[in-house]
Amino acid sequence: MSQTAPPSVSAAPVGATAQQGSEFTPLLRKVKGQGLLERRRGWYLRMITVNFLALAAVVTGFVLAGDTWWTLPLAVPLAVLSARTAYIGHDAGHAQIAAGRRANRAIGLLHGNLLLGMSYAWWNDKHNRHHANPNHIEKDPDVGAGALVWTAEQAAARRGFVRWVTRHQARLFFPMLLLEGIALKVSSVQHLRRQPARERIVEGALLALHAAGYAALLLTCLPVGKAVAFALLHQALFGLHLGMAFAPNHKGMDMPDPAGERWGHLRRQVLTSRNVRGGPVTDWFLGGLNYQIEHHLFPSMPRPHLRLVQPLVREHCRDLGVLYAETGLLDSYRQGMRHLHTVGAAARPE
Numbered sequence: 001m002s003q004t005a006p007p008s009v010s011a012a013p014v015g016a017t018a019q020q021g022s023e024f025t026p027l028l029r030k031v032k033g034q035g036l037l038e039r040r041r042g043w044y045l046r047m048i049t050v051n052f053l054a055l056a057a058v059v060t061g062f063v064l065a066g067d068t069w070w071t072l073p074l075a076v077p078l079a080v081l082s083a084r085t086a087y088i089g090h091d092a093g094h095a096q097i098a099a100g101r102r103a104n105r106a107i108g109l110l111h112g113n114l115l116l117g118m119s120y121a122w123w124n125d126k127h128n129r130h131h132a133n134p135n136h137i138e139k140d141p142d143v144g145a146g147a148l149v150w151t152a153e154q155a156a157a158r159r160g161f162v163r164w165v166t167r168h169q170a171r172l173f174f175p176m177l178l179l180e181g182i183a184l185k186v187s188s189v190q191h192l193r194r195q196p197a198r199e200r201i202v203e204g205a206l207l208a209l210h211a212a213g214y215a216a217l218l219l220t221c222l223p224v225g226k227a228v229a230f231a232l233l234h235q236a237l238f239g240l241h242l243g244m245a246f247a248p249n250h251k252g253m254d255m256p257d258p259a260g261e262r263w264g265h266l267r268r269q270v271l272t273s274r275n276v277r278g279g280p281v282t283d284w285f286l287g288g289l290n291y292q293i294e295h296h297l298f299p300s301m302p303r304p305h306l307r308l309v310q311p312l313v314r315e316h317c318r319d320l321g322v323l324y325a326e327t328g329l330l331d332s333y334r335q336g337m338r339h340l341h342t343v344g345a346a347a348r349p350e
Contacts, residue, residue: 023264027316034312039302044088058077065221067222089116092107096301134250134268137255152345155346248276266320271323274325277329
């Protein structure tokens, strides 16, 4: 079903009651009964191993190619594999991979801090707040006013150059994603000073090791100009890929009214999320985030189980009369861009 993007914060849906918390319980009971919350360690072990070997193959090809502009095309598979690495870190942050907190943290630090130069603690803090209150203008950091804005009220408050950006934010969205890879690293470093001392030392050391290793790899194989060109291309494509995976999930979906009636867990997660239809290629490209509704309802559910639980969730929402938004990949981008354009109107001259 295609979901038209609402232009701003919406009121609670008709029929919302204090009994909504019980709406989720029968579904949870059924999901647990089918074992869909159980870990898939073997599946993750195979995926992590394949991803690591593929990264090693690209790095080996980079070293063997040497000083030539023909190394630049290798930035494409490296960016794709970097996104796969980020997906693994994401799953570890949700405790999808291992049962213990320490094991998931170790996997997250390896894939986030060491391999990507992105703070696992920063991402977890930000992402968990998003999951707790998706699309809530006062509680979800992903819809706070930043480079982009998500409500007409935010847009109307913009001044100067950022107001011009807001006017054209729908057109600028994908070009701005080219900076996302670098922005993630900057935010990671900035977050270090807000971490406890012990955590700061571990995370900071791994971030520094990543930066040193990345620079050493590029500068031992390429002169400075080519090394900078490769790094910029790699980070730009990595940011674009990640942005294209996260953009369809919530942008343009319902935004709870902070002054309105509180939604129960099921409605809070389902009404603010959008699924993307597709097959194995879509699952692979989006890292399973195309099952966004199921992921938000069951954040610790292993990625390969999301497609299995989808029919149960869809049927449960249909029985309750709760909108289950699902559309194609291109249409999901159109809906998100339409929302950005509509919001940006508040910053355009009348």
